[in-house]
Amino acid sequence: MRVHQILSGAGPYDAVTEQARAFRKLFGAWGWGGRDVAASIDPRLGNVIGPLASLQPAAQDILLIHYSGYAPRVRRALEFDNRKLLISHNITPARWFWDHDPMAAVSCALGRKQLPEFAAAVDVAAGVSLFNARELGSETVIPILFDPADFGPPAAPNPPGPPTILFVGRVSPHKRQDAVIRAFALYRRRHAPAARLVLVGRGVNDTFEAAIRALADQLAPGAVTIEFGLSREQLAQRYRSAHAFLCMSEHEGFCIPLLEAFHFGVPVIARAVGGVPEVAGDAALLLAAEDDERVAAELLALAVGDEALRATLRERGAARVAAYAPEPVARTLRATLESLGATG
């Protein structure tokens, strides 16, 4: 069997690109062929992903479209007569970007408009979470392929050093790093003056990243680190040094860092939005819409200081990682693609 993967955009440190590459490894292990192509490719990727224009599928080949953002040329994929599977990685609503990144806002607005058209034109439409799938009127879920073995062993229950709060995710308006910093500043003021905050992620643009850095300098001078471009080992080290993971994001289709934090045994506090409750289950302390940074700061104090709470969250987190084990996800993916092949 040959499966070609089509991405809206591809780049280093991009979750969808990582996912496509993990799928390709699986396809290779199953003896399947095919190519991976994208409408726009970050030059830093080299030749790992080919240009979409170069795709010439044979009649029996299957097209797997990873949809994560508007790309006018991706519509070309629909013109092929091949059987098609669409996996929606979710598109953030444009309202989070109009003020801070106009191009991203336009791409999100058009992407959310274009997605239903794509879902209607493919043979199977799936989401990486039920939240994503239902946005397409589907119940088919092919979760993110998360292999904890890639990150090495979990951390010790109580890392040495001052309380360290971590968030991993692009520095982007909807991820609300401003709220993370605000909650951290309150936590530091009330409970842990020596606490540190580590934000891992690159800014959607230099101006927005600078604004977040300025807020960090204003509210918690010298206590906040913002870094990006980390190797997997460096990222694992950040998780191993963390006492709690705080996610104040307002929109998440899946949120892989939750599973990463669970793997490392780091207690998670997150807003219950989008796919977060589905992925986190009972393993995270979930904030409701009405809970602001004051409540988040108090949850941080509990998550860092209450040993019994930490132990229970650690245990439940391990169960969530097991629930998203790579083998069943791989089986679901294979069964979906084989069913497409059989009906082609």
Next chain:
Amino acid sequence: MKPEEALPAARAAAAEHDDALPGGLEITPTERVSMEQLIEWSAIEPDPTTMRSTRKLGAPITFFKRQLLHVLRQYLRELEAQQTRFNLNAVARMAELEERLAKLEERAGGRDRR
């Protein structure tokens, strides 16, 4: 403490302090772009410092791109001016139409009540 008890406990502790949230940048979604905002956006002013290379060791490429911008500045300014002229006029027309529509709706509402 059990995880299920944590949120009520945190809410109670937060209510006890009940101090103001720290100030500074606060991100809020733009549900509907206002007319004032549209007028502000209609004047095109791209920031030349956003022109850069994402390649490894891309500093010389960034330098080259910015030089190119500098060399082409007369043409680019003309382009910006023409686009801004259209944008501003289109937004102004839209504002007029909105105003006229509001007046018509108001008049129609008054007639219905009579």
